[in-house]
Amino acid sequence: MSAKEISETDSTKKFNELFSELEHCDEDDQRKKILEMNEAMEEMDKDEFTSALTEELFDKIYQMIEENKLHWGNVLLLLKHIGFINVSKIFLIYFFDESSFCKRFEKMIVDENEKKKDEKNEKLLTDLCECYLLLYIQYSEELIPICVSFLLKAASKNEEGEKTQKEVEMALLALSCIDKYTIIKKDMYLEEIIEIIKYHQEHHNLTTLAYQSSWKFMMNRLLNYKRLEDTIVNELHFSREAASELEDLIKSVDWKREKKEEGKEGKEVHIIDRWLTVIDDYFSSCKLWNEELAKLIDCVVRVFRASKDYYRDICYQSIDVLEKITDKRNVKIDALLKSGTIDAVLKEIQRTTLDDEITIECLRLFLNISERLKDEEKDEMEEAKRKATKRKIFEKMEEEGYEDTITTFNETIVL
Incomplete structure (x- = not known):
């Protein structure tokens, strides 16, 4: 799709x-129009989002603020939703x-943050921190302690109600953006995030996205x-919790629909994508x-099987995890x-139209297993188990006509 075609789609035009x-x-x-803009963003795919949300647009927002033409409450309403779409749909365009x-x-x-305690606007600070983490990639690590403190406080609310649930979801989604290389002192987060996860396991108070985000953080x-x-x-x-969440998500996705508008998957697919990233890190x-x-x-294998026809990106991510x-x-x-990992991978290799990247991951998987089966075991019982497992695997390969092929790859190709 050309840049002109993208700019003229209904959602970006609106x-x-x-x-x-x-x-x-x-x-x-302004607030009414921004709520309509937020609805328009919900309909955008990644290309449309990139076309609409540009550096020039943010420069214009800044100019309007400086000229007192745009109210701060409305600015935050818009920026928070831009950040929410950017991260929850895994567009990740900064x-x-x-x-x-x-x-x-x-x-x-x-x-x-430097204001006295009784003068500090905690709601404003929380909103600013959410926008900051959801929109930035090169964030200042000096600001991370401030963000973590206020966002964990917001995420710890246990009151019932859709509004509170959404506030908690936004706070946890923003926290999940803090990458693994950013060092945070454990006394700043550990007790709070453990309590948030445990409370949900007992009371089920978090949305699916919020719970996934708490684990990502x-x-x-x-x-x-x-x-x-x-x-x-x-x-x-x-493992138990991630498997349970994946099971529910797998059931909620219409994997077998004949046509899917590219780039506009349901929110459940995006959450599965995010879970696979966390499982990979795990x-x-x-x-x-x-x-x-x-x-x-077993659940990752089920995602692999279910996604292979219409969601090749998810399929690739799941085979990469496997x-x-x-x-x-x-x-x-x-x-x-x-x-069923081996059965699923063998069926994928048999497809008439192969995806090169997915095929390579399938072959790597077999090579990993082959190398591990070659490992020497000192314990005789463990050695017997190893031989029995190896026999079962190669019997499966032989049934499908792959034994010689896999052996050849193992001897001649380094992937």
Whole structure:
């Protein structure tokens, strides 16, 4: 689709027309138009979103603020929804950093935070921190402690009601944007995020997106605090919880619909995508094995099977996770066999139209298993189990006519 075609789609045309009218409206009319703009964004795919949300647009917003033509409450209403769409739909287009608005935004957070406690506007600070994390990629690590403090406080609300639930979801979604390389002192977040997760496990108060976001924030901390591993695996039961969430999401997606408008998947598909990212991080960082892992692997296989016809991006992500799982020594090969991983991958290779990237991941998966089956085991019982597992796997390959092929790949190709 050309840039001109994108700019003329109904959703972007409506968005741009409404934006051009904002500076001529009073505060109430601005709010109504921004709510319509937010609805238009819901209909956009990634290309449309990129076309509408430009550096120039943010520069114009900044200019309108400076000229007192746009009210701050309405600015935040618009920016929060832009950030929500950007992150929840995994568009992840960071265009705010380059605008003239960004430095002003950082200064506002610092200035508001430095006010005396009784003068500080916590609601404004929370809104600013949410926009900051949802829109930025090159955020200042000096501002992270401020953001974490106020957003965790907002995310800890347990009151019932749709409004509170949405506020909590926004706070957790913003926190999930803090990448794994950003160091946060554990006493700033650990007790609070554990309590948020535990409370949900007992009372089910979070939305599906909010719960996934809480785990993403937690998993991103693991790189710099390895002692979290036992808490994640044995206290909070990540594998059990992630498997349960995936099961519900798999059931809610219409995987077999004949036509799908490209780029406009349902929200459940985006959440599955986000879960797969967290699961990938989990297997990259955790070495502990428990029986709950087998159920999680089974769910990833089910996503792989379900997505292969109409959601190839999800299919690729799930096979990428499975490939990494097969290379982990803490994951038992027998569990991979029982989960149907090998059957699913063999059927994928048999497709008449192959996706090169997915095929490569499938072959890597087999090579990982092959290498692990070659490992010497000192314990005779373990060696017997290894041989039995190897025999089962190669019997499956032989049934499908792949034994010689896989052997050849293993001997001649380094992927």
